[in-house]
Amino acid sequence: MKVARAFPVFSAAFAAIYVICMDNNLALVSYFPRTHAWYWLTVTDLPKSAGPGMYWYGWLIVAALGAAALAALSLAVPARAMERVGAVSSWAVPTAAMLFLVVILRGWFIH
Amino acid sequence: MITVLLILHALCAVFMLGALTHQAMSAWWPPGPGPRSLFQSFRAVRGAAYTNTIVVLYVVTATLGSILYPTYRLAVRVVLEDLRFSAANGIFELKEHFVALGLGMLPAYWYYWKRPPGEGVAAQRVLTLILALIVWWAFLVGHVLNNIRGFGS
Numbered sequence: 530m531k532v533a534r535a536f537p538v539f540s541a542a543f544a545a546i547y548v549i550c551m552d553n554n555l556a557l558v559s560y561f562p563r564t565h566a567w568y569w570l571t572v573t574d575l576p577k578s579a580g581p582g583m584y585w586y587g588w589l590i591v592a593a594l595g596a597a598a599l600a601a602l603s604l605a606v607p608a609r610a611m612e613r614v615g616a617v618s619s620w621a622v623p624t625a626a627m628l629f630l631v632v633i634l635r636g637w638f639i640h
Numbered sequence: 641m642i643t644v645l646l647i648l649h650a651l652c653a654v655f656m657l658g659a660l661t662h663q664a665m666s667a668w669w670p671p672g673p674g675p676r677s678l679f680q681s682f683r684a685v686r687g688a689a690y691t692n693t694i695v696v697l698y699v700v701t702a703t704l705g706s707i708l709y710p711t712y713r714l715a716v717r718v719v720l721e722d723l724r725f726s727a728a729n730g731i732f733e734l735k736e737h738f739v740a741l742g743l744g745m746l747p748a749y750w751y752y753w754k755r756p757p758g759e760g761v762a763a764q765r766v767l768t769l770i771l772a773l774i775v776w777w778a779f780l781v782g783h784v785l786n787n788i789r790g791f792g793s
Binding site: 533534536537539540541543544547548551560563580581583585586588589592596615616617623624626627630631634636637638640 | 706709710711713714717718726727729730731733734736737738740741743744745746747748749750751752754760762763766767770
């Protein structure tokens, strides 16, 4: 369970990084399903014939890599201190992220 | 092929929905002693036994969803936009992001269910509840959108 004590930090960091990436469209890869083409980073300037771009995969990868790095760093902090922080942040940060998403996506529901 | 994947995706979601609902109920509302009704028996499961299965089912269901997603993006979302079903697109957007956040929550969820009894109980209960809400939302939204577009159309 030594490495596992970083798991709550991973979950909190993942949520925070994911919403930042989503809100600013920071993707490690972009996918264009009409042409089945993958590109590094966020690509938005292709001709219309390329069809719509998908960035969700890219946001997930950035969030996973960033959260893994922060979780690894958290192992350097004394376990007792991290235990308290992790117990709350592991659910509080994702909850805040969900509320933030509802707010920024409200345009779909309010005209 | 897409239809087969869609059915597999839905079946995995149904299994996960049942497992997570059992686990969340057992964590938040354990039954008291004495004879049990059907509903009390539903809450009387040993929640920890479900953890690994739920993690695997969540990852498998999300992976199947990510394979189906490009087809949705081209064949369903465009139609919803043409029909000006803005709210339908909005609820799917929320589904996609909530499921992603749920994926990130799985390590903490697993960690708190694997703690010795009595440790990290609050985090364990809240994480389970949030995951259950995400899965219920994703399941209902997927069902509604499938109804709007029409199966196999």
